[in-house]
Amino acid sequence: MSDGAPSTLMRIGALADKAGRTQRTLHFYEELGLLTPVGRTKGGFRLYDQDSLVRIHWITRLQDLGFSLPEIREFLEALRSAQSAPEMMQSLQSFYAQKRLDTQAQLSRLQALDEELVTALDYLSGCHTCAPATEKSACSGCETGGHADIVAPPLVAGVHDHPSSSMDS
Amino acid sequence: MSDGAPSTLMRIGALADKAGRTQRTLHFYEELGLLTPVGRTKGGFRLYDQDSLVRIHWITRLQDLGFSLPEIREFLEALRSAQSAPEMMQSLQSFYAQKRLDTQAQLSRLQALDEELVTALDYLSGCHTCAPATEKSACSGCETGGHADIVAPPLVAGVHDHPSSSMDS
């Protein structure tokens, strides 16, 4: 655990490059308490190590999972206030377990929406049978053979124009 | 198609109630060109009909699908510029087809993240074997029996403290 090379220290530019984020982003993470440099040069330049990079990847992962940065911050604070290591890991565990529930809920929502998309596409595939010159206004009826009396699915029903014509005193 | 009751007209408050959104939201939709009242009273009150409600549901759906309001606006503009009905429907179709691809990509991303969560939870379940009083700082090593030499998964690796201690000249 104690390599003879603490020279892995880098300044913010290098870290930003390695992590693929901007310096501003890292400053911002620090403002939020998500990422603290391991030290500073006497002149005041931030210094980071390899763990900082890991931390950034971790943050990115959590963001992908749908966490907001303030949420991540809260979480880190909870961790910091933990007394023992197992307590800390329990924290992590219930945190992730909860998030897994959310993720799965999101998954089934997305799946439902995907099916809705399929339904809409199915319906629309019938539209090609319309005479190519059909006027848009005639489309509400559209009994030209395509979909006889099938009700337009929600994703299709919302698109009809009501332009600003035919409005007078 | 011509009911004897055009009295389905309503003002913004009623529509907002039925749609479960605020008046401000409907105003906002109008600013963006997403929803236009069918008319106004002589005094200037907005009037909406049943289609307006359908339109709002449609917008909501698209938002659920991950569209931003400006995107929806662009889309509606594309529709408005379509000449024939089939052209319009083709537009819709390719629009939704594209979105389905996105949705599926998002689905598999979520699934990957879910698996990552499972991995992290698996790993963490080994942590209970630590002596309950283990110090946090000792946890990086943590060879007390739990996970012998398994590498901490990304979702776990980012959480170790480097507090602001042990930093002096």
Added chain:
DNA sequence: TATCACTCTTACGTTCACGTAAGGATTGAT
């Protein structure tokens, strides 16, 4: 020592999707 890329802090700008408030006009019921 001069130079120049790098970094510092401070602070205002931006997009999205509205929230909230102010001050005044409209509706419609009594």
Added chain:
DNA sequence: ATCAATCCTTACGTGAACGTAAGAGTGATA
């Protein structure tokens, strides 16, 4: 006519996650 409820426009506020710029200091090299 009056009055409460509803609605109008205008406009500034919010929070998330940074972007962008200004003006000045720092670090390593020539």
